[in-house]
Amino acid sequence: MGWIDRIPLGSLVVAALLLGLAPFAPEPHLWQKLKMLAAGTLTQPIDIFDLVLHGVFPLLLGIRLVRVALARSAA
Numbered sequence: 001m002g003w004i005d006r007i008p009l010g011s012l013v014v015a016a017l018l019l020g021l022a023p024f025a026p027e028p029h030l031w032q033k034l035k036m037l038a039a040g041t042l043t044q045p046i047d048i049f050d051l052v053l054h055g056v057f058p059l060l061l062g063i064r065l066v067r068v069a070l071a072r073s074a075a
Helices: 009-021 029-039 045-074
Strands: none
Touching: 009 029, 009 045, 029 045
């Protein structure tokens, strides 16, 4: 997981905000796909791809922030 530590944190924040919230109106795709997942209607391959596409950077940012927090608490 060392490769995640080499990604600049600022770049991850920007990518997570842009892809996580795109399109900004009427509703972000990530939010829409998460609602579909919770409702059990996320069955189409394009919707699953859309969830992965819009969710990968917020997920990476979350992992990176947890790793930073753990490194600071260990030091």
